[in-house]
Amino acid sequence: MVIIAPSLLSADFSRLQEEVADIERGGAEWLHLDVMDGHFVPNITFGPGLVKALRPHSKLFFDVHLMIEQPDKYIEEFAKSGADMIVVHAEATVHLHRTIQNIKQQGVKAGVALNPATSLAALEYILPELDMVLLMSVNPGFGGQKYIPIERKLQELKAMCERLGVNPLIQVDGGITPETAPKVIDAGANVLVAGSAVFGKPDRQAAIAALRSKNV
Ligand code: DX5
Ligand code: ZN
Numbered sequence: 208m209v210i211i212a213p214s215l216l217s218a219d220f221s222r223l224q225e226e227v228a229d230i231e232r233g234g235a236e237w238l239h240l241d242v243m244d245g246h247f248v249p250n251i252t253f254g255p256g257l258v259k260a261l262r263p264h265s266k267l268f269f270d271v272h273l274m275i276e277q278p279d280k281y282i283e284e285f286a287k288s289g290a291d292m293i294v295v296h297a298e299a300t301v302h303l304h305r306t307i308q309n310i311k312q313q314g315v316k317a318g319v320a321l322n323p324a325t326s327l328a329a330l331e332y333i334l335p336e337l338d339m340v341l342l343m344s345v346n347p348g349f350g351g352q353k354y355i356p357i358e359r360k361l362q363e364l365k366a367m368c369e370r371l372g373v374n375p376l377i378q379v380d381g382g383i384t385p386e387t388a389p390k391v392i393d394a395g396a397n398v399l400v401a402g403s404a405v406f407g408k409p410d411r412q413a414a415i416a417a418l419r420s421k422n423v
Contacts, residue, residue, distance in 0.1 A: 209392055211415050212237035212270050212378070214402035216252065217350045223257070227265050230405060233412035238267040239380070239400045242285075244275035247299050248348035255281065255288040262289030272320065272380065272400075274347045275299065279306055286313035294318035294341050294378075297329040307336050318378070322346060323355050327364055337375045339398065340364060344391070345381030350402035354382025361394035385417040392421075 213235050218226035227238060240258060245251040258269060271290040275281065278295045285293055293310045297319050300306045310317040318339035321329060323346060330340060342360055345352040357379060368374060378398035379391045388399055401418055408414035 209396075209419055210236045210376075210398040211405075211418055212239040212398055212400045213405040213411070213415070214239040214241055214350060214380070214400050215406075216241045217402035217406035219406075223261060224264050226406065227261055227267065229411050230415070231265060231267055233405075234415045235405070235411075236268060237270045237398070238265065239270045239272060239402075240290075241402075242271060242273050242275055243348065246276045247296065248274045250348045255284040258285060258290060259288035268292070270294065270378075270398075270400075272341065273299070279309055282306070282309050283313055286310070286315045290315055292316040292318055292339065294320050294339065296320045296322065296347075298322055298325060303329075303333055304336070307333060311336075318376075320347075320380075323357070327360065327367060330364075330367065334367065334371055334375065335373050337373075339376040339378055341378040341380055341400075342396075343381055344379050344383070344387075347381070351407070352382055354384070354387045356390075358390055358394040361391060361396055365395040383418065385420060388418045389421040 213230045243250045243252040268291045270292045272294045307317045316338040320341035344357045377396050379396040380400035383399050383401045384404045405414045
């Protein structure tokens with residue numbers, strides 16, 4: 208079963224509570240929250256205040272994708288605000304092991320994201336600690352970008368997980384549509400982030416179903 212995690216970045220920001228309720232009714236399992244600081248990525252979005260404001264209105268699993276420098280400064284606040292999983296970029300923290308321990312100490316699940324050009328070697332010694340790996344299939348910063356083929360990296364990640372005897376969730380983020388979804392699922396992804404392919408469509412239930420259509 209593939210988990211669909213619509214990205215709030217493509218929702219109507221003037222009606223966020225209704226937008227989240229709409230994807231929950233539409234069959235999404237997770238909500239993906241893209242936090243951007245204008246430094247690690249060129250865009251700025253929102254902080255823990257928004258996570259906290261939405262938390263009482265949704266039962267969805269809150270998957271918080273931190274595209275920020277110095278993530279350790281904010282982990283506790285995001286956890287207290289209602290994140291169920293916090294994902295940090297390997298490129299954004301020097302002491303990745305310490306950052307992952309910080310997330311786990313807060314009692315939430317921990318993931319590591321890699322930009323398209325970052326080698327899987329960055330995961331070799333941290334993989335057994337992770338609940339999820341996020342492979343970016345666009346350069347982070349904006350919704351609606353074109354999918355960068357990532358199937359070989361996914362297959363190599365699967366092989367690495369088998370070699371190390373671990374089984375983290377494998378998430379793909381960026382340019383996921385009904386056309387690209389089957390490719391990444393076949394290559395090993397089991398959590399799909401989709402911004403414009405869900406929130407950009409009027410019928411969210413149909414949009415979510417379309418992402419699963421070739422793989423149920
Ligand atoms: C990009 C974000 C994504 C983005 C995906 O930096 O991490 O989560 O919202 O948007 P789409 O699905 O439109 O590529
Ligand atoms: Zn994201």
